[in-house]
Every structure is written in structure tokens, then in C-alpha cells.
Amino acid sequence: MHNLTAITALGSSVPSVDTVDGATLCENAExxxxxxxxxxxxxxxxxxxxxxxxxxxxxxxxxxxxxxxxxxxxxxxxxxxxxxxxxxxxxxxxxxxxxxxxxxxxxxQSDAWACFDLQGAKMERVMELLCPINIRAMQTGDVQRTSLHHLGCFVIRRDPSDWVRILGPRASAGSLHHAIVTAMRSTV
CATH class of the missing domain: 3.30.70.1520 (Heterotetrameric sarcosine oxidase)
Incomplete structure (x- = not known):
């Protein structure tokens, strides 16, 4: 019998969490x-x-x-x-x-998409650096398909208002994660 271990989209046994001055990015593997x-x-x-x-x-x-x-x-x-x-x-x-x-x-579709939750006071500034959507006009319950770091992604405005969920291709999870964290660091 195989002894398999589940891993997240970023290849770890536990989801990644990155916090940079007013923004937190959590890999959602659940x-x-x-x-x-x-x-x-x-x-x-x-x-x-x-x-x-x-x-x-x-x-x-x-x-x-x-x-x-x-x-x-x-x-x-x-x-x-x-x-x-x-x-x-x-x-x-x-x-x-x-x-x-x-x-x-x-x-x-679970294994086709990587899910990242971005929260915090600087979430809108981070999203403005990442993709060509009007994040400030989006209300809770809005979703947009957009290009984020040249990847087709869905951006979902969640509640509370400083929270978005980003779904991107799992095969490019590392690139997507890098782009989001880089944008987070750029808003400092």
C-alpha cells in the first residue's frame, strides 16, 4: 500500500501564511x-x-x-x-x-486551483498593484475574473470588506504567491 502525504499547492504539509505590514496572505488548503x-x-x-x-x-x-x-x-x-x-x-x-x-x-476542481485569502487594511493597495480591476468598487459578494501576474484568476470580495479570496491555477501557485507577496512588500 502507498504511504502518501497530502501537500498544499505550495508544496508544504501546512498552509503558508505571510504577513507584511497591514496585509496577511493565507494559503487556503481547505x-x-x-x-x-x-x-x-x-x-x-x-x-x-x-x-x-x-x-x-x-x-x-x-x-x-x-x-x-x-x-x-x-x-x-x-x-x-x-x-x-x-x-x-x-x-x-x-x-x-x-x-x-x-x-x-x-x-x-479542488486540485486545479490554488486558493489564497488576502486580508488587512492594505488589501486594496496590494490588489491595485496586482491586477486591472477596480477593487475599491467591488462590494461583498462580487467576483471578477482577471489576469493576475499573467495568470487567469478569480478575485472574490468577501466579508469583512478588507478580505479577498484569490483563486489561481494550482500549477502556478508558486508564481502567484510570489507576485502577491512582492506586491505586499511594495506597499510598505
């Missing part, structure tokens, strides 16, 4: 993710299943539904990303497949 894509002809049933999961709401363009334990955000027409705590949703894709049935194609 997020299960799955994409939901409505199948042609089943869009209404897919939306109904998603609304049932999210207390009657479906994320609209540029929006995220922040619900405990699940959250979901819009990624494209009739497409969403659903997230939940990994500890209780390790099999999130299977849970969603059972709920959505033939109305949607569900794909496990």
Missing part, C-alpha cells in the same frame, strides 16, 4: 471546489437544483453567493463554481452529481 455546467436543454432544471442548494438563490454575472457551508459563483453562461469546506466535502463532485442528476455536468 477548500473543495467543483464546477457545474448546465447541460443543453436542462438549464432550468440545473438552475433549480443550484437554487435548492443555495437557499433559493443562483449567482448572477459577477456575483458570488456566500453561504455556509457551500458558496458558489458565476463563471459563464449557465456555469458556476461551487466551493465548500474540504473536511466535510472531500467528495463535493459526487455530492453535486447526486443532487443535479442529468441536468448538469459536474467536474472536480
Amino acid at each position: 477548500l473543495a471546489l467543483a464546477s457545474v455546467h448546465a447541460r443543453i436543454g436542462h438549464e432550468t432544471a440545473c438552475r433549480a437544483a443550484l437554487a435548492d442548494l443555495l437557499d433559493g438563490r443562483v449567482p448572477d454575472v459577477g456575483k458570488v453567493i456566500l453561504r455556509d457551508p457551500e458558496a458558489a459563483f458565476w463563471t459563464g453562461p449557465d456555469q458556476w463554481m461551487v466551493g465548500a469546506p474540504y473536511e466535510t466535502h472531500e467528495d463535493l463532485d459526487a455530492q453535486l452529481k447526486a443532487r443535479f442528476g442529468a441536468s448538469a455536468s459536474i467536474t472536480e
Whole structure:
């Protein structure tokens, strides 16, 4: 039998935490993710299943539904990303497949994305250095797809107002982390 050890996107056994004068970056290794894509002809049933999961709401363009334990955000027409705590949703894709049935194609995404939570009074200044979005105009529950250090990323404005979640390609987690920490140091 194999003796495997789980590692984070940055290759460690514990998530990375970096604090630089008014900003803290935490690698979040506890997020299960799955994409939901409505199948042609089943869009209404897919939306109904998603609304049932999210207390009657479906994320609209540029929006995220922040619900405990699940959250979901819009990624494209009739497409969403659903997230939940990994500890209780390790099999999130299977849970969603059972709920959505033939109305949607569900794909496990946990190992495709690295998740970083950036918090602190200087969060907006850091984000302004990193990507071309108007972070100051974003409200809690807004999400934008953007280029961050030449990587396609999602930026989610969380609550409280000094907190954003950044999802970027796991294969480039080291580059993404380096870019964020460099921007944090540049605001000192």
C-alpha cells in the first residue's frame, strides 16, 4: 500500500501564511471546489437544483453567493463554481452529481486551483498593484475574473470588506504567491 502525504499547492504539509505590514496572505488548503455546467436543454432544471442548494438563490454575472457551508459563483453562461469546506466535502463532485442528476455536468476542481485569502487594511493597495480591476468598487459578494501576474484568476470580495479570496491555477501557485507577496512588500 502507498504511504502518501497530502501537500498544499505550495508544496508544504501546512498552509503558508505571510504577513507584511497591514496585509496577511493565507494559503487556503481547505477548500473543495467543483464546477457545474448546465447541460443543453436542462438549464432550468440545473438552475433549480443550484437554487435548492443555495437557499433559493443562483449567482448572477459577477456575483458570488456566500453561504455556509457551500458558496458558489458565476463563471459563464449557465456555469458556476461551487466551493465548500474540504473536511466535510472531500467528495463535493459526487455530492453535486447526486443532487443535479442529468441536468448538469459536474467536474472536480479542488486540485486545479490554488486558493489564497488576502486580508488587512492594505488589501486594496496590494490588489491595485496586482491586477486591472477596480477593487475599491467591488462590494461583498462580487467576483471578477482577471489576469493576475499573467495568470487567469478569480478575485472574490468577501466579508469583512478588507478580505479577498484569490483563486489561481494550482500549477502556478508558486508564481502567484510570489507576485502577491512582492506586491505586499511594495506597499510598505
